[in-house]
Amino acid sequence: MKFLIVGDILGKPGRRALKYYTVSHPNSFDVLLVNVENSAGGFGIDRKVYEELKSMGVDVMTSGNHIWDKKEVLEFINSDDLLRPANYPLSVPGKGYGLYEKRGVKFAVINLMGRVFLDPHLENPFHTFDRIYEEVSRQTPIILVDFHAEATSEKYAFGMYADGRASVVFGTHTHVPTADQIILRKGTGFVSDVGMSGCWYSVIGMKPEQIINKFLTGMPQRYEVEEKEDVVFNAILADIDENSGKCLSIQRIQKYISRDELKEL
């Protein structure tokens, strides 16, 4: 079963890149996973964008630290197909994992967030994974983990920790794709970061001049999504054996799309 795994979608340019790729490669995957933490104006997700992504055929939405940026997310955070990191405290709304079915095949998606340089208040994601794995592995061998984290060391450590239990561990959050996709020794597909989809001539999706100014002055800045430039679509295509849950192949996809090509949508 083929999973198209898309990292952080950066505002409208990211959504257009996703649409362009999925429309032009309709039969290349069975299940579509997307990290939506930056999908609405670069910060969080709102109802309109949630519906738009559903209409594009997104099966499961994962997220990260930016999931709370738009307050209206609280109205639909309990949707079955929308996840927030599972290692938030128990009282936090929403859920961090789910069981799904597509074309008669059951699979689980778990969303976790790293703690290094990110949020030390979260529960240890390694322990959270153990607990959730106990439960979902009784239902299906196909288990995908979005490990939303800053530090590649934490991502690698987690990937190796979950090797043989998760089908795929994919990193998100840095917005920069890494070229280290690999199948680990016990059959888990791994990549440190899928990378974002959005305007490529930007600082991780945002207008460069605003971020440069932040580094020059240290003063608070308003950050806006870069929308003027051509876009890049970054994703991972993972083929997973339906019986064993092992990853058969993991392939990096990177497609630059010009503004003229986007106009064809």
Ligand SMILES: [Fe+2]
């Ligand atoms: Fe992000």
Ligand SMILES: [Fe+2]
């Ligand atoms: Fe993030």
